[in-house]
Amino acid sequence: MHQTVHPRIPVSTYRIQLNRTFTFRDVAAIVPYLHDLGITDLYCSPYFTAVPGSSHGYDIVDPTRLNADIGTEEDYRVMVDALQRHDMGQLMDVVPNHMGITRQLNRWWQDVLENGPSSPYASFFDIDWDPLKSELQDKVLLPILGDQYGLVLENQELQLVYEDGRFLIRYYDHSLPVAPKPSALILLHRLDSLIRETGPHSPHVMELESIITALRHLPTRQDREPALVAERYREKEIIKRRLATLVESSATVRTFLHENVRIVNGTKGQPRSFDLLDQVLNDQAYRLAYWRVAAEEINYRRFFDINELAAIRMEDPTVFEETHKLLFRLLKEGSVTGLRIDHVDGLYDPADYLNKLQSWAKKELTVASDVTERPLYVVVEKILGVNEQLPANWPVFGTTGYDFLGWLNALFVDRANERAFDALYRRMSRRVESFEELVYRCKQLIMQVSMASELAVLGHQLDRLSERDRRSRDFTLNSLTYAIQEIIACFPVYRTYTTGDTDGILDRDRVFIWQAVAHAKRRNPAVSGLVFNFVRDLLLQSSNHAESDCDERLKFVTRFQQTTSPVTAKSVEDTAFYRYHRFVSLNEVGSSPEQFGIAPSLVHHQWESRQELRSTSLSATSTHDTKRSEDVRARLNVLSEIPKQWKEHVLRWVKINRCHKTHVGGDTIPGCNEEYLLYQTVIGVWPLAPLDEPEYACFVERIQAYMNKAVKEAKEHTSWVSPNAEYEEGIRAFIAKSLDRSIPNEFLDDFLPFQQQVAQYGLYNSLSQTLLKMVAPGVPDVYQGTELWDFSLVDPDNRRPVDFSTRVRCLTEWTRASSADADRLARAQDLFARRQDGRIKLFLSADLLRFRRAHRELFAHGRYVPLAAGGEHADHLFAFARCQGEEMVLAIVPRLITAVVPDAQTPPFGEAVWRDTWLVVPVGQEGVRFRNILTGEVVKTVLRGNKQVLSVGEIFAHYPVACLEKVA
Structure with a gap:
């Protein structure tokens, strides 16, 4: 039996979605490919017994057995054996919060x-x-x-x-x-x-x-x-x-x-x-x-509000033991080497659950002698708010990487053009409210229509508590329920983590509660502040309450905490993100649409801190939960650089397509807001390669399916609960007519040239963010299929089958090619010339993943050093070094590139483009040589004033991004 010494910390992960169409044996077949790509650990979706036909596996009905849809125990062994032969680990997605209860299967x-x-x-x-x-x-x-x-x-x-x-x-x-x-x-x-x-x-x-x-x-x-x-x-x-x-x-x-x-x-x-x-x-x-x-x-x-998924009481030791029997067996035998904990905020006490996992691991697993606190590699799916950190008492290695995604994506948004986008969105949507105000209203909606029962229970719990104190007994049930609702609507994070233990309330949670109550009071000047203060004191475990009420108070606080998280998720991710379309690249899990771009210095600060505190967190750019794939966002970010062109085209398209709208009961379908979302969506997902008629028909259906989901999630004109067939059909018809290429189409005639220009720039953004993910602090996580260009939307679009045969063939051709530097340059030039086919992204990923695997210590423990630039286009560079001892690797990428190459067809290469732009390198002498891992080219430092610098024109002589290794 293969023996794993814990914690096994991945160097990189590859997320795969298991279901009846992609089984254990299918995974086993691609393990050699993943190893060749440079991946060290497979990252699996849940594969315990789920509702038959489940496409995702999160509706588990029996955690004690493998999912028969995915394979037998023998099939599972084939997959595990393949991983172990290639010295690869397995990160498993664990669902501890809920179970599927449909049919008679549970x-x-x-x-x-x-x-x-x-x-x-x-x-x-x-x-x-x-x-x-x-x-x-x-x-x-x-x-x-x-x-x-x-x-x-x-x-x-x-x-x-x-x-x-x-x-x-x-x-x-x-x-x-x-x-x-x-x-x-x-x-x-x-x-x-x-x-x-x-x-x-x-x-x-x-x-x-x-x-x-x-x-x-x-x-x-x-x-x-x-x-x-x-x-x-x-x-x-x-x-x-x-x-x-x-x-x-x-x-x-x-x-x-x-x-x-x-x-x-x-x-x-x-x-x-x-x-x-x-x-x-x-x-x-x-x-x-x-x-x-x-x-x-x-x-x-x-x-959340899904009736078919019932929450389980993981705080009960018996539940913990029963639901983890199979998982612990797989961990003990080395089949599973790490865990990703789904929806950790749904648990009664996340810290307690995570400590139980680590306690078991310390007792049962082969653990490295110098590891005591965190013997098992565990990361949590946790959405962090602005300025929010993981609770310090969670024994985890980090998050699944939505925080990283948000910082990286914002780096490629031109913050100088925020006002232009504000003005255009007001004109298109006829809305003036802020995103913060929209979220507040969406929270109120969700609490009224989806989670009214949870609010009613909280209200009655609070009412019982208020009756036990003469200072609060005059508060009415209605006023108490209203106060709870307002505080939740103003809550700045997903949840707090009070448990009633001797450690008391966390300082971070104390701040969040004070903020929420203060905002709720400001919004309700006509309501007595005393009722809000009463709720606040309970949440803060005030000592003013009788000791005999301790259990009842804790029950209320716990239920409150378990309510704020689903309310926030349903309100923000599943409602507000589908209503607010100022710039949809920012409407992403773990991100804030209000943050229009970011200063590079702040990204450097965040990543320096990440290397010090959470260097083992995943670095994600696409996941099964993201609203748009990394390549869609990279393309859309180009629009932030060209607001004038974008505005001109959008207003022209509105006029052209006005004739395709329908009118029902005073409503124009689609509304202006939905139409603006549609144009951003089509810009983002339009294929690079020409499509034949059947392929084009499928593409149009994808757009129609997405927009149908989007308007239902928005819950303004239709919804899942109360579908409006006329509105949905109106949007479907609008899309079909607008994208009809079987007849002369004025919209497509104007749209396609502009889209192709944006798409070309978008490829540079994609390559840049791919390189940064591979070299930055954290564990690079690749979502299935995204090593080639991937222009997917939210699920189920991003769960479509992956054509691994094409990827295997491409990578095999690359592996067989010569690795001599001269040949690497020729290969790089050929890849750029044929960048439309996506191999340039695949080989960039493989080059860097392999390099990272071969230099584990450098990336695990090497310092993160921001690099300064100077010259004409200094503001259009983002660069940093990873240093350990004599080892040094530089990551250099362009950003906001439309200002550097105004013509999208002009390659961003050489001194003719970059002119007198230079990069400061932290070395002490002139003539230090750096080899480009991607092209084999060698550049040398020169003295400029009192600094050692590299010419950016030389760095980007033949390739749009660079990763330079210091050589002797």
Whole structure:
């Protein structure tokens, strides 16, 4: 068995999306390619048993088994063996916050539905068994019906079925258990008639009567004493076997039972015929309901507002142990070498969970002797707000890299043109509100329509607490609920992390709470500040409250913290980002659309700090969750440099396409805001290569599908909950007509030349950000397929199958080529000449990933040194050095390049372009030689004043980016 010494820290990762179309064996087949690319660790999406057909794996229904859609244990071993033969590790995506509960696949959830609070798994899920609505006492609300319960029932959509000694309720693809005790109602129906027909001494009927008696004497689901629970579980299984045997052996009983099932299922048009089925359903540990009521009455915590994903109580040691059995086995045997923790903010106590992981690892894994605090490589999916740092008590190696993405992307946005984009967006959208104000309104919307139940629970918890103190008992339920809602709407980060332990509240969290309450009070001058102060003091664990209320206060604080995160995510990422289109390159997970570009000095500062504190964080540029791929953003960023041209074209396109709009009920479709999003989208994703007719039709469908998702997420004219078919069809038709190339098209005639100009500049941005990611502090993370040009949009667009055969073929050709410096220069020139095919990005990635793998210590521990530039185009360079001992590598890229080469077809090469521009190098003597890893060219430092410099014209003599290695 392969032995891994922990922590194994990746040098680079490659994220792959596993599902039924890309399995363990498919991954095994590309492992040699990934190794040749320079990747050290595979980064896998979740692959424990999920809902069949899941395209992503985050709807896990059984964390104790591998996903059969992806492969068997043997298939998994083939993948792991391939990784270990190539000395590659595996970073696994772990989903600790929630489970899928659809259909009958989650055995823990099914047990809860059958047995209610007496189920041994009742504590696994975050269920409120004593909710505000008394009718839900000891029940779970299941909002799975497509219409009102009574209508669904009387339409015979709910069907009772008998199966192997038990009864089930079928509703389309849902299969729900019928509890044992209520099953007696079904068997009792017409029993007298059966006895009269067969006689009271029929052995089969006597057995049936005995089974009914046994059912009626079972302990109820409210009985939670261990002995009674054990009796219930033992006896109900015996009863099931007895009933199955009886039905199998007696035709009379079998006929009786099936006829009863038919009768219980009722007759259409006869409402009273459904009374018995209604009675059976009312006696279950669940209550079926119309799915639209979920937001107001649901009593189990969900993943965001998704009813099919139920939150689990990972803070319970039993839950932790049961859900991690398979994961820990894979870690212990070395199949998995690191973890990516999904949605860490959903957990009750993230620090506690992460410490449990590390404690287990320290005890069970082969750990390097000098490692004590973090023996297992763990990174967390955490969205950091402005000026927010990871909590210091989290024993992790960093984040999944959205913070890095935000800084890198902003570097290529021209901050000097923010006002021009503000003016154009006001004209296009006719909106004047700030993004901050929009987020506030979106939070209010989400709390009202998607998470009303969570707000109601918080309000009642707070009301109970206020009644226990004479200084707060006069606060009304409405005022308290309103205060909570306003504070959450003003919350500056996703969540805080108060746990009630002896360490108290974190200083960072204290600041965020004060900010949120202060903003809420300013927004509500007509509301007494005392009610806001009351909430603030609770969140800050003020000592003014009675010690006896400690548990209740902590329960409120914890629930509050677990609410702010999904509210923020749904409001910002899934609503505001689809409403605010000033410059959509900035509408990215972990980024702020308000930050229009950034000073290079700030990026240097951030990356210096990253090298010191979080050099093992992932450096991501595209992920499965990003709204646009790295190459789309790189292309769109060009627009920030040319606001005048962009404005002229957009206004022209609006006039040209006005005739394609439709008018319904006073609405013009699409609205100006959606139309502006469409033009940015099409600019960003337009293919580099010409498309034939079938390919073009698919492209247009991709744009239509994206815009349909975008307007639904915006929740202004249509939504997932309440679709507006006319509006959606209007946008679909507008896109089809605007992009119709089968007839003369004035829009395309104007659009395409401009788009091609932007696309050429965008390629330089893409190469620049690729190089920076590979050389900057952090662990470079490559999302599947993006080593070639990739112009994908948000999922499901970015989950399309990857053509690995093309990538393997391209890389194989490169690997076979000579590595002599002269040949490398010729290859680099050829790649640039044919840059449209994407191989230039592939080979840039491979060159740098291989170099990084061969110089691990330099990149792991080498200093980050910002490099200054001078001369005519100094402001259009971004450069830094990585230094360790005598080793030194320089990363130099252009930025905001339209000002350097006004003609997009002119290569940004040589002194004719860069003129008298130079780069200061931290060496002490003249003539120090640096070799370009990408081209093989060698440049030497010269003395300029009292500094050693390199000529930028020489650095970029034949290639648009440079990575220079100091040579003897």
